[in-house]
Amino acid sequence: MLSSYLxxxxxLKTDQIFEGLTAAGSELLLGSGVTHLYRxxxxxxREGGIPTGIYHIKSGKVKKYKLTPKGREQIIYLCxxxxxxxxxxxxxxxxxxxxxxxxxxxxxxxxxxxSFLQALSQSPELSNRLLKALAHEFSLFINTFTxxxxxxxxxxxxxxxxxxxxxxxxADAPIEAVDIHLSRTDLANMIGTAKETLVRLxxxxxxxxxxxxxxxxxxxxxxEGIITEANLMGQQPAAAPKNK
Amino acid sequence: MLSSYLxxxxxLKTDQIFEGLTAAGSELLLGSGVTHLYRxxxxxxREGGIPTGIYHIKSGKVKKYKLTPKGREQIIYLCxxxxxxxxxxxxxxxxxxxxxxxxxxxxxxxxxxxSFLQALSQSPELSNRLLKALAHEFSLFINTFTxxxxxxxxxxxxxxxxxxxxxxxxADAPIEAVDIHLSRTDLANMIGTAKETLVRLxxxxxxxxxxxxxxxxxxxxxxEGIITEANLMGQQPAAAPKNK
DNA sequence: CGGACAATTGAAGCCGGTCAAAACTGGTGG
DNA sequence: CCACCAGTTTTGACCGGCTTCAATTGTCCG
Numbered sequence: 001m002l003s004s005y006l007x008x009x010x011x012l013k014t015d016q017i018f019e020g021l022t023a024a025g026s027e028l029l030l031g032s033g034v035t036h037l038y039r040x041x042x043x044x045x046r047e048g049g050i051p052t053g054i055y056h057i058k059s060g061k062v063k064k065y066k067l068t069p070k071g072r073e074q075i076i077y078l079c080x081x082x083x084x085x086x087x088x089x090x091x092x093x094x095x096x097x098x099x100x101x102x103x104x105x106x107x108x109x110x111x112x113x114x115s116f117l118q119a120l121s122q123s124p125e126l127s128n129r130l131l132k133a134l135a136h137e138f139s140l141f142i143n144t145f146t147x148x149x150x151x152x153x154x155x156x157x158x159x160x161x162x163x164x165x166x167x168x169x170x171a172d173a174p175i176e177a178v179d180i181h182l183s184r185t186d187l188a189n190m191i192g193t194a195k196e197t198l199v200r201l202x203x204x205x206x207x208x209x210x211x212x213x214x215x216x217x218x219x220x221x222x223x224e225g226i227i228t229e230a231n232l233m234g235q236q237p238a239a240a241p242k243n244k
Numbered sequence: 245m246l247s248s249y250l251x252x253x254x255x256l257k258t259d260q261i262f263e264g265l266t267a268a269g270s271e272l273l274l275g276s277g278v279t280h281l282y283r284x285x286x287x288x289x290r291e292g293g294i295p296t297g298i299y300h301i302k303s304g305k306v307k308k309y310k311l312t313p314k315g316r317e318q319i320i321y322l323c324x325x326x327x328x329x330x331x332x333x334x335x336x337x338x339x340x341x342x343x344x345x346x347x348x349x350x351x352x353x354x355x356x357x358x359s360f361l362q363a364l365s366q367s368p369e370l371s372n373r374l375l376k377a378l379a380h381e382f383s384l385f386i387n388t389f390t391x392x393x394x395x396x397x398x399x400x401x402x403x404x405x406x407x408x409x410x411x412x413x414x415a416d417a418p419i420e421a422v423d424i425h426l427s428r429t430d431l432a433n434m435i436g437t438a439k440e441t442l443v444r445l446x447x448x449x450x451x452x453x454x455x456x457x458x459x460x461x462x463x464x465x466x467x468e469g470i471i472t473e474a475n476l477m478g479q480q481p482a483a484a485p486k487n488k
Numbered sequence: 489c490g491g492a493c494a495a496t497t498g499a500a501g502c503c504g505g506t507c508a509a510a511a512c513t514g515g516t517g518g
Numbered sequence: 519c520c521a522c523c524a525g526t527t528t529t530g531a532c533c534g535g536c537t538t539c540a541a542t543t544g545t546c547c548g
Contacts, residue, residue, distance in 0.1 A: 066386065068394040069477050076386055092379035097386045120372075127371045128364075134378040135336035141382075142310065142320055142341045145389050149436035150312040153536070184495060192393035194537055199496055215495060215545065233313050397504070428527060438505055443528055459513060459527060 017084060017129050018056070021119075026126060029119035033109040038062075038102040045086055047099045053112045055085035060106020063186065066098045075190040078103070080167060087130070090116060103186070151231070153193045157201050158229035160191055161211070165220055179217040205229070261328060261373050262300070265363075270370060273363035277353040282306075282346040289330055291343045297356045299329035304350020307430065310342045319434040322347070324411060331374070334360060347430070395475070397437045401445050402473035404435055405455070409464055423461040449473070 018030060035058060038044060044055060047066060061080045065073040076098055079085060089096045090113055102108075120127055147156055164180045182190075188198040202218070205211045210225040211218055220226055262274060279302060282288060288299060291310060305324045309317040320342055323329060333340045334357055346352075364371055391400055408424045426434075432442040446462070449455045454469040455462055464470055 066390045068390065069475065070394070072394060074390045074393045076389065088379040088382045090379075091375045092383060093376065094380065094383055097383035120375075121368070124365070124368065124371070127368070127375065131335045131364075131371065131375060131378070132337065134375070134382070135332040135334075136338065138332045138378070138382070138385075139336060139338055139341035141385060141389070145320065145385070145392070146310045146312065146318045148389070148392055149318045150314070150316060195495080196497085196538080197536055200536095203496080231313065439527080440506080440529085441504055444504095447528080 016082075017126070017133060021123055021126055024122060026119050026123050029111055029115045032115040033111045035107055035109045038106045038108055040102055040105050042102045044100040044102065044108065045096050047096055049096045051086055051089035051094075051096055051113065053110050054087040054090055054116050055100075056109045056111070057081050057083050057085065058107040058109055060108070061103040062100050062106060062108075063103050064098050064100050065189065073189045074192065075186060078164075078167060078190070084133075087116070088134075091130070091134075103182070148192055153191060153197055154201055154229060155231045156191045156193075157198065158205075158226045159232065160187075161218065161220060161226055162223075162230065164218075175223075177219075179219050181217045260326075261370070261377060265367055265370055270363045270367050273355055273359045276359040277355050279351055279353045282350045282352055284346055284349050286346045288344040288346065288352065289340050291340055293340045295330055295333035295338075295340055295357065297354050298331040298334055298360050299344075300353045300355065301325050301327050301329065302351040302353055304352070305347040306344050306350060306352075307347050308342050308344050309433065317433045318436065319430060322408075322411060322434070328377075331360070332378075335374070335378075347426070392436055397435060397441055398445055398473060399475045400435045400437075401442065402449075402470045403476070404431075405462065405464060405470055406467075406474065408462075419467075421463075423463050425461045 018026065033056070038060070044062060045051070057079055059081045061078060062085065063075050064077045064079065064085075065075045068074055079100075085100055085108075086096065120130070147159060151159070161180065164182065165175065165178045168180050169175060169178045184195050184198055184202075188195045191198065202211065202213055205226070206213055208222075208225065210220070210222045210229065212221050213219075262270065277300070282304070288306060289295070301323055303325045305322060306329065307319050308321045308323065308329075309319045312318055323344075329344055329352075330340065364374070391403060395403070405424065408426065409419065409422045412424050413419060413422045428439050428442055428446075432439045435442065446455065446457055449470070450457055452469065454464070454466045454473065456465050457463075
């Protein structure tokens with residue numbers, strides 16, 4: 001149950017999408033990439049824009065978000081190195097549905113639309129991998145969606161801290177030493193709440209010794225406690241269906 | 245702006261996914277289908293189940309939902325005739341992320357997993373269509389997600405009424421005579437609120453002559469009014485960026 | 489050492505959830 | 519055809535989680 005929520009849900013399966021592709025088209029694709037450095041805060045593409053290609057994060061972290069009519073950012077997803085960006089819009093032949101901006105300085109490779117589509121047409125394997133990745137993303141997103149719809153802010157915060165811990169964990173680092181490095185505003189916009197509410201909840205978790213905070217980062221001290229707060233399995237007796 | 249929210253967002257692009265496919269595999273696929281009648285309320289597949297194939301709705305309507313720990317249903321999407329079900333899980337090679345149940349008596353054709361995958365491997369066109377459909381679904385879902393995260397219940401209700409009006413519109417019927425036929429509970433679970441809240445808002449809309457209700461259906465009387473309630477574009481002056 | 493921005497705290501009020509009861513509806517059988 | 523029952527819808531009352539506005543404190547850099 002719990003594992004089904006957490007496992008794998010911190011990263012999309014786009015990591016190795018280009019790896020080991022054999023068809024001719026994929027070489028063409030890989031050769032056509034241009035790498036560019038984006039500075040922290042820089043926008044990579046904008047909602048409503050016409051997609052001209054896809055992006056691959058070599059290093060760094062970016063946020064995908066949508067601007068609400070009221071001017072708030074709703075963060076939809078955090079991408080980190082290895083992941084692919086902007087291919088939905090190319091595939092769907094639609095404008096970008098969201099905006100992407102760098103959270104940290106990031107190295108990102110751009111592949112032109114045509115090369116991508118050509119590679120796709122010549123490599124059934126690439127096509128299959130993308131299908132699988134998209135379908136997988138979907139089930140993750142459904143989870144996020146349901147959480148948002150049915151959980152309290154406190155529960156969502158706890159849950160997101162667990163996900164973020166995975167996402168900010170360095171390849172070799174022990175899980176005990178993961179610093180979640182994200183501004184209060186961004187974290188609030190991820191969870192879908194106001195900054196102030198977020199701060200108060202963090203304070204509460206801190207007082208309960210569940211986490212440790214500085215203005216720049218958050219670290220989980222008591223994972224079990226956070227899992228309890230996230231209330232991932234509801235609190236009704238696990239195996240007792242109602243009367244009927 | 246408005247059109248970008250509404251147009252096309254009432255139905256996924258899976259309608260004609262099987263139409264006009266030429267490759268050998270697709271004939272095999274189509275031949276392998278078995279049609280079955282599901283009665284209102286019947287469950288087609290369950291969250292956590294192993295996907296054994298995909299479903300195609302010949303007639304009727306179904307809801308996709310996730311059961312929350314507290315036992316509530318969060319409805320993720322309504323599917324109507326022509327749409328495809330359950331292919332995400334097959335493609336991702338994962339268990340079903342949600343449950344699907346018939347809202348009305350429905351005729352649904354089942355295609356076994358193997359036939360589907362074989363057709364996919366033999367028909368690049370099918371593969372492309374699925375990619376496009378999935379990518380499109382994504383942008384729709386991002387919209388729904390953002391709405392949920394940032395809008396009030398009242399706004400979400402108004403917005404969903406507009407979408408539902410499209411979905412319940414019969415092929416030839418004028419838009420003025422569309423009856424949205426959905427229980428209060430289902431509608432509440434779609435919007436992500438309590439039945440009682442929903443009822444009170446409907447009452448309010450009714451008093452303002454925006455809609456007309458019976459216990460079994462809802463009809464929009466004043467579309468402009470509902471659009472206003474949905475507040476799709478925020479209310480700040482359209483073209484006046486702040487001071488800076 | 490300021491200055492600007494981010495984080496925190498305080499206070500007030502409303503939106504929306506929950507519980508409980510009443511009214512209504514559609515379907516059934518006498 | 520009517521009375522009845524089960525399930526759904528509607529209404530009422532109450533409360534608590536969150537949002538908002540406003541002011542204070544903290545932090546990072548040039």
